[in-house]
Amino acid sequence: MVHIKRIQEEGADIIAIIGEIDASSSIELDLTIAKSVGEGFHKILVDCTALEYISSAGLGVFMSYIEEFKDKQIHMVLFGLKEKVANTFSILGLADLLQIQSTKAEARKLIDELSV
Amino acid sequence: MSYQYNIGCSLSNLKGIREFIRNSLRNHHVPEVEMSAVILALDEMCSNLMIHAHHCNPDHKMGLLIDVPQPDTLVFEIVDDGSVFDINSFATPELGNLIHEKRKGGLGIRLVKAIMDKVEYVSRDGKNVCRLTKVLSGSG
Secondary structure, three states: OEEEEEEEEOOEEEEEEEEEEOOOOHHHHHHHHHHHHHOOOOEEEEEOOOEEEEOHHHHHHHHHOHHHHHHHOOEEEEEOOOHHHHHHHHHHOHHHOOEEEOOHHHHHHHHHHHOO | OEEEEEEEOOHHHHHHHHHHHHHHOOOOOOOHHHHHHHHHHHHHHHHHHHHHOOOOOOOOEEEEEEEEEEOOEEEEEEEEOOOOOOHHHOOOOOHHHHHHOOOOOOHHHHHHHHHOOEEEEEEEOOEEEEEEEEEOOOOO
């Protein structure tokens, strides 16, 4: 249902989500982010270009890391959200709580600025 | 026109529920943004029921009915015989509190209340029926 890939690029961990995240698959996203944090990454980019669907279980995973990231000075930027996925974030008002950019280049630029 | 889908209470069936809704409403001219929203709301309601009322037991069954009484009105009914999980009795959690408590749940209730126009609970033939109504705003 979901396939998650990790690619390391210039000091950032890029987590690419392919497919759908619902209550049955959100654990995989959670474990992947936890692994990235555990390996000491301070720049996490989440590639959502192939994310077709996300329910509150997946959104809850992102939210549950907000405070921890603040404490550990870890930055996370999402990019490439399809309109139907972006709509779910905006219904909940999460678009204001998470860093979201349109393209990978913009996400890369923002995370570098945030990490200075 | 009405449609019915019966499934076991396993979270792995959520994808089938989403596909059933999309297929059933395919010819009802539902705008894509509203289609995605109602699918999301039903996914949230069904996963809540599966987890909290049925402990994800695939032998427990639930039914999903879709009725389109008018072109701009969609009525969904989730029928089961577990304990009632009435979202109207839960206060909509504040986002700030969810972040602070690092809770992964609680967002679904916010989504359902934001998307659906009405959420009612009735009893029929000894079963619980959760009826969700969506009035479409777009012309399609």
